[in-house]
Amino acid sequence: MHTAIQIKNLTFAYSGKQVLHDVTLDIPARQITAFIGPSGCGKSTLLRCFNRINDRIPGAHVTGGSIQVHDIDINRSDIDLQELRRRIGMVFQKYNPFPKSIYDNVAFSLRLAGPTKRAELDDTVENALRSAALWDEVKDRLQASAFGLSGGQQQRLCIARAIANQPEILLMDEPCAALDPLATLKIEELICELKKQYTIVIVTHNMAQATRCSDRTAFMYLGKLIEYGPTMQIFEDPKDPQTEAYVTGTFG
Numbered sequence: 001m002h003t004a005i006q007i008k009n010l011t012f013a014y015s016g017k018q019v020l021h022d023v024t025l026d027i028p029a030r031q032i033t034a035f036i037g038p039s040g041c042g043k044s045t046l047l048r049c050f051n052r053i054n055d056r057i058p059g060a061h062v063t064g065g066s067i068q069v070h071d072i073d074i075n076r077s078d079i080d081l082q083e084l085r086r087r088i089g090m091v092f093q094k095y096n097p098f099p100k101s102i103y104d105n106v107a108f109s110l111r112l113a114g115p116t117k118r119a120e121l122d123d124t125v126e127n128a129l130r131s132a133a134l135w136d137e138v139k140d141r142l143q144a145s146a147f148g149l150s151g152g153q154q155q156r157l158c159i160a161r162a163i164a165n166q167p168e169i170l171l172m173d174e175p176c177a178a179l180d181p182l183a184t185l186k187i188e189e190l191i192c193e194l195k196k197q198y199t200i201v202i203v204t205h206n207m208a209q210a211t212r213c214s215d216r217t218a219f220m221y222l223g224k225l226i227e228y229g230p231t232m233q234i235f236e237d238p239k240d241p242q243t244e245a246y247v248t249g250t251f252g
């Protein structure tokens with residue numbers, strides 16, 4: 001199995017307060033890896049290390065260990081952060097389209113990258129919207145505001161926006177937390193479809209979602225990785241009593 005992200009002995013602190021302790025795991029390429037664990041255990045922090053958007057938080061630092069993405073140490077000082085974040089896209093809990101048209105949301109970063117022919121742009125936008133399972137619902141209203149879409153559609157638009165950058169990895173931090181059950185199912189179907197092309201890491205509080213969607217699951221607690229393995233094993237035959245308590249809902 002090809003490894004997309006290799007995390008070794010990672011420690012991380014906010015203003016001197018250590019919140020990740022000696023985390024080591026390999027995230028396989030073109031699979032879905034879920035991070036689960038109680039609130040505050042460090043799931044989002046760990047996820048945000050992979051494209052270094054924690055760098056934007058004053059006082060936030062990797063204090064030890066390493067992260068390699070396809071064999072490149074991403075914490076090197078000479079890493080091109082814009083390129084890193086293009087390769088490693090991110091989707092957040094609260095869908096956050098730009099106050100622009102549906103078309104312009106998806107075309108945004110392509111335009112930033114430089115002049116592109118209109119026909120080429122049209123193609124990329126269509127392909128990204130198709131990949132995000134949104135094209136059929138929006139093809140007749142591409143120039144309408146993104147804010148006129150339903151929550152689930154806005155989240156799929158955010159996924160299309162990330163896909164338009166041709167990333168290798170997609171990070172999703174509770175992508176369905178703000179959605180109703182039907183919109184959630186639709187995003188889950190989409191995530192399963194996307195793993196054919198992308199490596200996906202998803203944070204979720206929804207145990208059913210982790211079992212439905214992911215190939216591997218990592219259980220974290222108090223900044224430590226407690227257990228990591230195939231999703232079936234984590235849920236049906238956990239080795240650690242804390243994992244067992246969490247997945248069976250008797251934790252705490």
Ligand SMILES: Nc1ncnc2c1ncn2[C@@H]1O[C@H](COP(=O)(O)OP(=O)(O)OP(=O)(O)O)[C@@H](O)[C@H]1O
Pocket residue numbers: 014019037038039040041042043044045046057
């Ligand atoms: N910007 C920040 N500044 C300081 N401390 C932070 C910051 N963000 C998170 N923390 C702290 O780091 C720890 C891990 O937080 P993190 O947000 O990664 O947890 P989480 O597992 O994603 O939780 P949740 O499930 O509630 O989203 C917590 O103790 C939290 O209070």
Ligand SMILES: [Mg+2]
Pocket residue numbers: 043044045173203
């Ligand atoms: Mg979080």
